[in-house]
Amino acid sequence: xxxxxxxxxxxxxxxxxxxxxxxxxxxxxxxxxxxxxxxxxxxxxxxxxxxxxxxxxxxxxxxxxxxxxxxxxxxxxxxxxxxxxxxxxxxxxxxxxxxxxxxxxxxxxxxxxxxxxxxxxxxxxxxxxxxxxxxxxxxxxxxxxxxxxxxxxxxxxxxxxxxxxxxxxxxxxxxxxxxxxxxxxxxxxxxxxxxxxxxxxxxxxxxxxxxxxxxxxxxxxxxxxxxxxxxxxxxxxxxxxxxxxxxxxxxxxxxxxxxxxxxxxxxx
Numbered sequence: 001x002x003x004x005x006x007x008x009x010x011x012x013x014x015x016x017x018x019x020x021x022x023x024x025x026x027x028x029x030x031x032x033x034x035x036x037x038x039x040x041x042x043x044x045x046x047x048x049x050x051x052x053x054x055x056x057x058x059x060x061x062x063x064x065x066x067x068x069x070x071x072x073x074x075x076x077x078x079x080x081x082x083x084x085x086x087x088x089x090x091x092x093x094x095x096x097x098x099x100x101x102x103x104x105x106x107x108x109x110x111x112x113x114x115x116x117x118x119x120x121x122x123x124x125x126x127x128x129x130x131x132x133x134x135x136x137x138x139x140x141x142x143x144x145x146x147x148x149x150x151x152x153x154x155x156x157x158x159x160x161x162x163x164x165x166x167x168x169x170x171x172x173x174x175x176x177x178x179x180x181x182x183x184x185x186x187x188x189x190x191x192x193x194x195x196x197x198x199x200x201x202x203x204x205x206x207x208x209x210x211x212x213x214x215x216x217x218x219x220x221x222x223x224x225x226x227x228x229x230x231x232x233x234x235x236x237x238x239x240x241x242x243x244x245x246x247x248x249x250x251x252x253x254x255x256x257x258x259x260x261x262x263x264x265x266x267x268x
Contacts, residue, residue, distance in 0.1 A: 006256025012249035016242060020066030027060035031216040040231040049238040052221075053228055061216040062238040068128060068210075068217040069246060072201050073194040076132045080139025081190055087140060088147035092155075098148075105141040113138050113200055114207075121209045131210045135197045146189055150182035184261035191254035195247045202243050218243055 019026060028046070029035065034055040041051045049058035091101035111119070117134045124130045204210035205219025213220060218239040225235035 003256040003259050005252045006260075009249040009252025009254075009256065012245050013253065016066060016245055016249070017070060019063055020070045023060075023063040023067060027057070027063045029057040029060040031061045031064040032056065032214050033060070040228055040235070042232055043234045049234045050232040052224060052232075052235060058221065058232075058235055058238050061221050062218065062242055065211075065216040065218045065221055065239065066242060068131075068205075069198050069201055069242075071128070072131060072135055072197045073246070073250075076135035077139055077190065077193045077197050080136040081143045081186070081193065083136065084140040084143025085147045085186065088144035089151060091144070091148055092151045101144070102148075105144055108137065108141045109145075113196075114203060117200070117204050117209055121204075126209050126212055128211050128215075131201050131204050134204065135200060138196075138200070139193055142193065143186065143189065146185060147182060150185055154181045184257075188254050188257045188261060191250050191257055195250035195254070198243060198246045198250070202239075 038051040038055045043050050047057050091098040121130050202219035205217045206223045211217035222239040
């Protein structure tokens with residue numbers, strides 16, 4: 001049975017996901033449209049979160065900005081996870097390779113995420129592609145270390161030893177026994193990484209390292225609201241609500257997946 005918190009988290013993420021996909025249909029205005037005479041208006045029936053300093057509808061920009069977080073969560077995180085899993089599994093094949101890989105991962109893990117983001121931005125320049133690259137690079141050592149520890153743990157279990165005794169090849173044992181039995185913690189980490197990716201996108205765009213105006217994103221919209229909170233407090237509410245909803249949803253999914261893994265359920 002799927003834990004209730006998992007259903008709630010999936011529902012929350014699903015609603016935000018649907019809103020982002022349907023942004024062109026749901027948004028009352030295009031994200032760059034400047035409405036004449038609508039400078040920093042408060043919430044109303046025409047503008048649910050009011051308007052910004054450039055007369056643009058905040059709700060429309062938030063709905064379109066969701067797409068950036070969806071791309072980062074559902075494309076960059078899986079890409080980083082798959083790369084990290086491949087690196088982690090490969091490192092367990094040979095002791096010397098393992099030492100080299102682990103020291104390289106130590107170097108990546110030594111940098112805080114935002115410091116690494118600043119360094120990559122200096123090389124690549126600000127933009128969506130930079131956020132994508134940062135999330136991929138951040139996730140590689142996390143998943144590589146996790147899958148390595150799981151592979152080493154599962155490799156010592158009795159059924160793996162039995163497969164070795166009957167003459168099964170190492171590659172077959174790895175594919176059919178070790179990796180499939182290491183999936184549970186990876187699913188939990190994927191959900192956690194998606195919530196972290198939402199924070200990272202918001203932080204990078206907030207600092208001007210991510211999506212650049214006039215393109216909408218949740219982080220850049222939140223950054224733009226700071227100087228105008230007195231005129232329109234709802235300006236900051238929209239992006240904050242969506243960021244909080246996504247993080248909460250992914251965290252609930254991760255908790256449910258963790259609970260299912262501990263009890264041996266395979267519903268995840």
